[in-house]
Structure formats: C-alpha cells, structure tokens
Amino acid sequence: MSMADEVVLLDFWPSPFGMRVRIALAEKGINYEYKEEDLKNKSPLLLHMNPVHKKIPVLIHKGKPISESLIAVQYIDEVWHDRTPLLPSDPYQRAQARFWVDYVDKKMYDLGRKIVWTSKGEEKEVAKKEFIEVLKVLEEQLGDKTYFGGDNLGFVDVALVPFYTWFEAYETFGGLNLESECPKFIAWAKRCLQKESVAKSLPDQHKIHEIIVEMRKKSGLQ
16 A cells, blocks of 8 residues: 555645645655545545535545544644654643644634625624734744744644635735735745745635635625
C-alpha cells in the first residue's frame, strides 16, 4: 500500500477548513489523494465516512475517517510526529496554542460570513467592527514573532491563515481596507504564503471572490 493510497482527503476547494488539513499534510510532506466534493450532491463516500455531520473536510487514513478540521490537523501532527511539529511539546504552550485556535474558530468564520452574506444594515456594521477587533487581538498575540508558532509555522498559523483567502471578499462586500486597518496581520499572512506548504494549499483570493460573487447572485444578493 503506497502512502497516497493510505491518505485521502474529502474536501471542497474554497473551504478554509479544508485548507487547514491541506497545509498540515503539506507541512509534513505527506502524499495523499484529494477528492473534491460537490456539496449539493454529496458522495456516498462522504456520507459513509462522516455520517454525523455530513461535512467536509474528512481525512481518511488507512480506511478510517477523521472529521472536523482541527481534530484532523492534530491527528496529522500526532501520527507524523517525527516531521516538523505543529504543536509545541510543552503542555502549557500546547494549551495556549489550543486556546488561540479555539478563539479563531469561534470568531473568524461567523463574522466573515456575516460580512459576506448579510445584506446592509446594523448586523453587518457590528460584524465588521468586531472582525477588525478580532484581527487586532490576534496581532497583539503575534507580537514580534515571525509566526504564531514562533520561528516555525504552528497550529495557530495553520488554523488561521486559510481565512486570508477570503479577505478580498470581506473587503469587497464589507467595504473594508484590511491592510490599512491591520497591517501586521496582513504582513504575517504574506509571510505564511512565502512557505511552499501554504502557497500550494491555498487558492487565490480572486478565485474565492469570484465564487462568492456567483453564490451571492444565486441567493439573490448583489
């Protein structure tokens, strides 16, 4: 059984959650088979491998499914622990990394979704304001470090950088200028993209923007 047969990823290319797993696999240098899912017509494999949530991404390793992106990233880090660790070995540092990843998970997607999908009005303004505040909190946490993981890409970086692919959409539909609001955050994202593992795992911002424009039209938003 070759490595590629062993590892399969069920994914949908614009998904920031799927991107997390792609980066982790790339950082570890793991060959895998990528299977693109049509979320309007989910494959029998996806429904079989993730019967509870029926969502992507699903990592399949030796025929066994691991669902939920952060659980999959931690699994990858534990199984291939001998290559470029994503989580620190110190228990306190690990707890801190998990805290910030949890913060990212609770804030980024929902706020971004409100910016992109909410029509005008107060809800959108509140989301925009809170989104900037979240980025500033993260900037403070980053401090003078190269990455959230220090000198190397870590768990927080892997969990967070996929959302950068949606920034053009956030700016367009939210009327935001994120580079002027949060220059340190943008500089960090660009540093991450200089890493091959990140660059090859993330789609271009324009492509994400295009698909969101299409999806907004279909849902009656202009």
